[in-house]
Amino acid sequence: MRDEFSRQKVDEELALLIQSGKIEFFDILLERYEEKIRRYSRKFLSDSEDINDVLQDIFIKAYKNIRSFDAKRKFSSWLYRLAHNELINALKKKKKNPLPLFDLDVFFPQHLSDNNSLGEQTERREMAELIGKCLDRLELKYREPVILYYFEELSYKDIAEVMRIPISTVGIRIKRAKEIMRTICKKLGYL
């Protein structure tokens, strides 16, 4: 009965129920997002134990802070933002090079001529090939929007929410990521 009821609910409605004290619905959100967040985390961390620890922290924080979620917004963006912060912190602990403190593409306005052109099927096929071969060689600031756009299928607006950068910067970073990956793949002889 509860399963049927909860399956019909969208994430935001479930979050509202949890906010009102019906904490038993949290496991539905856990089920829905565990695999997605695990896949996202794998692009940051390689050690499975580290990934499990971070995953646990992400969902515990999501539960503790569920009342900070604004149900007018998308739950997925909110959760990915939380995961982004946790993963960046995990990388900092490992002294790996996370996102730079200052970046010119966030500082100045960027112009992106056609926001949707990257979403076309041919583009996606080409990107899938590039990502498969060269994604790991990208800097995190380029790698993350690519993962969120092509793997997690978030919109530019949602990626901007997750990374807290202007929407135009998301488009520019994905465009540059593609150019960089193409160059890397050519150098390595994959293209």
Next chain:
Amino acid sequence: MINNQEQKSIKERVLEEIKSGRIKIRPKFYFVLKTVLLAVGFFMAGALVLFLISFISFHLRASGIWYLPGFGPRGWGIYLRLMPWFLILAGLILILILEILAKRFSFVWRRPIIYSLLAIILIALIGGFIIERTPFHSGLFSQARQGKLPFAGPVYREFGMPRFHDVQRGVVEEVIENGFKIRTFDDQLLTVVLAEETQFPFGKEFEKGDNVVVMGEREDDTVRAFGIRKIDDQFRDFERRLRPAMPFPPAQ
């Protein structure tokens, strides 16, 4: 298979923590308080920036440094040397803190940093200059001179009316043959001697009661002037306010 096991254990671990009561949902009040504290911190840092910029402006005008570039390259040199760089650096750091705090608001991070940074700098400069034109700093400075300002008093006494070797600011008390005597805001009577190379970028007619800035080499109570400029800034309160507050009788 292993993957399924891992997934199950994560879910179980989280739910176990919840059921045991070791983790609890934070109340809405906690997040409201965080937002309020952020807003308060932002406005306090903003107020501090406004205070600092208006204070720097007050210091530059009251000491006469502000007017030095009008004396050409030599004036510019002294101007750059006497600028309160420490206060300027503190102001820049505060602006940076303001920007970092502002970036927590979605209407700020959705736009390129340059917009919010320029807006903060512009508001700080305009606001600072407006405050400098009010009686705020001259009032505090007067209180500091009378010993009624315990905390900020030393800062006002040091920066409000500093003694520089190269620049003097005061009021003409007596016109003499080769110059005039001025009474500085910190109650010193100085003889200003004119020379051939003395510049008068804004006219050379001086009379008793004129407010002047003198750039030149000081030796004891005599200043050999390289440049003299009359200041006619009736809008600034401290021009009127500081003189009666000075602990010496008005000039005859």
